Amino acid sequence: MAALLGPRIYSCCNCRNSVSHHDDVISKAFQGRNGRAFLFSHVINILIGPKEDRQLMTGLHTVADVYCSKCHEVLAWKYERAYEATQKYKEGKYILEK
Template sequence: MSTNEPTPAEMYRDRPVYYCSGCAAVLCLQDELISKAFSGRDGRGYLMHSATNVKLGKKEDRPLLTGVHTVADVFCVGCDERVGWYYHKASDHSQKYKEGKYLLERERLIKDNAWRLEE
């Protein structure tokens, strides 16, 4: 039996992450970034493999530039700010790669590599 299981805080400690601009909670690892070339609701968006410290809102069909997608808004659990949305389903075949991914608004994210300076 291992007593050395890392806590979430430890898992993220030495890795570059994006923070919530509202409350500085860790929202995602920079390693999880798929593309920065996306559009959010208010500006640029980042497509991410995963996110943490977030909760999903109600599922809804939303017409986006690339067709109708079934999405749910994503909220930070720390400050309840909307930080982006989650792709449940894409209607168009060419957009299927987005399913199960997160689109996070760039202006909601703070990039921080400060931990690396200690090395």
């Protein structure tokens, strides 16, 4: 597992494993399964589950759940594919729930 340094680090709510740096936040205006979520360009110390198509608020996407590599807590998901042109910017990005 990699460690992140700096004043604004995002971590797993269960085990405090570092998962991203504040500089990797693209947007704070997202909705996860259980509330507010942030869109990140890069995350570390995660495991990625199998891909599946999911109907989200912004349309159909292929996503893969993202898990903490230390405690296996579900952190949210990775956008693998967006089917609508206006949503393509999300591809390869990660949603992490606050």
